[in-house]
Amino acid sequence: MTRIDLSGGLVVVTGGAGSIGSAVAVQAAQAGASVAVCDTNYEAAERIAEEIRSNGGVSEGFHVDVTDATAVREIMQRSVGELGEMRGLVTAAGLLRTGPLATQTHQDWQQMMAVNVDGTFHAVQAAIPYLKAAGGSIVTMGSVSAFIGSAEGGGYTTSKGAVLSLSYAAAGELAPQGIRVNNVAPGWVDGGFTHQALEASDDPEALRKRACALHPLGRMAAPADVANAVVWLLSDQAAFITGSMLLVDGGFMIQH
Template sequence: MISIDLSGGLVLVTGGAGSIGRAIATQAAQAGASIAVCDTNVEEVEAVAAQIRTNGAVAKSFDMDVTDPVMVKQVIDSAVKELGPLRGLVTAAGVLRTGPLSSQSHEDWKRVMAVNVDGTLHAVQAAIPHLESTHGSIVTLGSVSAFIGSADGGAYTTSKGAVLSLSYAAAGELAPRGIRVNNVAPGWVDGGFTHQALAASDNPEHLRKRASSLHPLGRMASPRDVANAVIWLLSNQAAFITGSMLLVDGGFMIQHNS
């Protein structure tokens, strides 16, 4: 049996306090990487790092606001200095602001773009010189939302479409420098934004059943499902894959492509 081996290098995860970021950091550590877990939620991100250390791996938490390019560079440089050469970057930081485009507030729109799009760019830019020396890999977090319309998700949809295009652009530009760039696009995930929606819903059980029914496999993704795809793309098992978008959607997009 061939197992994924990320030992001998650092994997840095933005949005590491979220359900998907936490799962990615945890599984990268299980594959042997040292982990830099980054987020603005200092308490939660330290809890993630502490749990990884409890399980015998190397991890440190970092306060990182991805909208601040100077801070992002400083954190990535510090993480490499403290934890070793950067092998992988995962951009899992993201925010969701809902509302129809006709009444979308300028502040909410700017916030979604600043975190989801600009934040991805800042992390990629800061990581390039480190990843070039290791021939490392970048995985950006997208969404099936990039391909579909919705009544109140225009800002998020736009941001994820931009992240995908940014990933394609980076893959083409960075391939000659030995850096692979890929995008993972989940469907509904049983965590994070979905849990926020469930908490705000008048009928959470109905919403959960509806979300599950949107996927032909009959359930939402778990954060671990998404992390499995990310870890594989970071690994040498995906050494000849760059500029790809991997759907982790339980068949969601089958219904939109037919």
Template sequence: MKHIDLNGGLVMVTGGGGAIGSAIAMESAQAGAAVAVCDINECAAKKVADAIQRKGGKATAFRIDVRDRNDVDAVTAQAVEQLGPLHGLVTAAGVLRTGGITTQGEEDWSSVMAVNVDGTMHAVRAAIPYLENSKGAIVTLGSVSAFIGSNDGGAYTTSKGAVLSFTYAAAGELASRGIRVNNVAPGWVNGGFTHQALAISDHPDQLRDQAKQLHALGRMAEPTDVANAVVWLLSDQASFVTGSMLLVDGGFMIQHKS
């Protein structure tokens, strides 16, 4: 069976210092890619890049503010200059701000849109000229939240719905330029936002059990579960896959159709 091979190319990961982003960076490096680990938290990005280097991989950390188009353009150019031709982009940068539709402040709403939606668009726009040369691939990070309602998740749900629609638009526009664009939508993940929720919960064990029960497989995803799907979509094994949304949700959606 053919193994996933990302040798000879650069994978750029925004949000690369986070739980999911770092797993994507690590798995991309294991598949042979050079990795640009990009995050607004430069210290977190450097820890991931260092870990890749200790395992014999090639990686460099970059501070990036995905809200700033000029910064994204500059970091993308630096990454290509230092690490070689860009073959893959993963937009894993994201924030979660909870609040009801009538109670959430404008600043929190705007920050979610600026990072999750505008940040995705900025990264994709910056990468297009490089990916057109390599006939590369883009994977955006979505969420099952795009398909469900909740009492205090309106901003995040809206942002992930927008990211999915943007993915479809980009896939249609960029196919003629040889660039594939897909979306990976996880359920609850054992890391990142889930750990933030557990840290402030009065009943973390109960919350963890509830999160597990939301999935037909009876557990949350590990970050590597999401990373494996992303790396596959970046690879030639998915060469005829574009404009798709891949649920990595352990059966969450089959239990939450309504």
């Protein structure tokens, strides 16, 4: 069996304490990468890093607000200084605010754009000099939301559409520098935003059943399902793949 090998390089994960980001961090470490777990919640990021270290890996937790371009640049520099040459970047930091377009507040809209779009741009831009030095890979976190209309999800849909377009633009621009850029688009994931919705729901079991039924495979993605795709795209097994969008959606988009 061919094993994914990320040894000898650093993978930086923004949103690294979230359900998908932490799964990516752990799997990247299992594949041999040193991992910078970056999140606004430093304590949670450091817990993930400690889990990696306790299993023999190399990792550090870092506090970063991806909406702050200067802070992102500083964290990239610190990560490389402490953990070695950068091999990959995963932009898993994300924010969801729901509400009808007619009444969604400007603040909620701006916050989603600041984290999901600006945050992705800041991380990609800051990583370019380090990835350019050795060649490397960027995986941005998208969503099936980029392709569909959904009640009360217009802001999030817009932000994920922008992330996908940014990924395509970056892939074309950075390919001559040896940097690959791809986007992973999950359907409903059993973690993160879904768990928030379940906690807020009057009938969480009905919501869970409805979410599972949206996917022809009959379940939501586990965070590890998404991480599997991300880590593969980071690896040399995907060396001729750039500018692609990979659906990890259990068949969700077949119906659209």
